[in-house]
Amino acid sequence: MSDPYGNPYGQPYGQPNPYGAGGGGAYGAPPGGGFPNQQPKTDGVSVASFVLSLLCCTGLLGLILGFVGLSRTKGGKRKGRGFAIAGIVLGLLGTIALVATIIAVATGGLKGLLPTAVNDLKDGECITADGLAEDDGGVTNIKVVDCDQEHDGQVIGTKKLTSSEAADYDFESQEDILDSCTPMLDGGENALVADPQYYLIALTQQEKPSSGDQVACIITLRNGDPLDKKLP
Known part of the structure; x- marks a missing residue:
């Protein structure tokens, strides 16, 4: 039908602009000028959770951030949910291992596994050590062990040296x-x-001790054989 006012395009004056209020929007564009089908970004907290859970002594932080990342990636708002889950699992395992190590150290559960300094030896402790039987001053890798297992010597006296x-x-x-x-x-x-049959050895932390260093007197078998019980 022709326009009664003579408009050759057949469109009455005052009809809304088909391109939107600003005249610049494209067909199919979402409100606000965004892009359709835009992919969500990867959540940095979830990635940080995974990384921290792999590092020594930061498993607890990785565990906490994992739960935060799990919430932030809920419903597909952000990518990285797998990182958050992995951070929770690894962080939990790392935290358990750290707590177990602390308890073991506090209760002596690592006895015989970690070297002990001469300054930390105590009267009555039994030890293993490299070079103890050679009597050449090169005693290393001292470890405290149970006296009912084979050992190289027993501490029978300790003293802090004055200057x-x-x-x-x-x-x-x-x-x-x-x-x-x-x-x-x-x-x-x-x-x-x-x-x-016994031989007495004196050990210090360093060849030339300083004030406050300890001298440990250790008894061992003269023939170099191991001991297998606590001496009276």
Whole structure:
């Protein structure tokens, strides 16, 4: 039907613009000028959860961030839900392992697995060590073990050195060692030292100790055989 006002296109004046209010929108464009079928972004928190759960001592943080990432990726709002789930699982395992290690250290459960410093040795402890039987001063890799299993020696006396004692420390002979260790020992321990089958060794943290360093007097079998029980 022709326009009664003579409009050659047959469209009455005042009809809404088919391109939208601004005249610039494209057909099919969502409100606000966005792009149709736009993919959600990967959630950074979920990725961080996965990474932290793989690192030492940050498993708990990875576990917490995993739950946050799980919430942020719910319903497909963001990608990365798999990272969040992996962060939760690995973070939980890492946290359990960390707690178990702390408990083991606190209760002595790692005895015999980790080296012990001479300054940390205690009277009555049994030890294994590399070079203990050679008596060449090169004792390393000292580990505290149960006295009912084979061991290289037993600590029978310890003493913190004063500054003057540390300055004068030079135990190159068995006589020097006996002179230093004997005052620390009781009657039974002195009897062991006098027994020819046993040999007394004095150890310090470093070859030339400092004030406050400990000297540990250790008894072992003279023939180098291991001990298998706690000595009286």
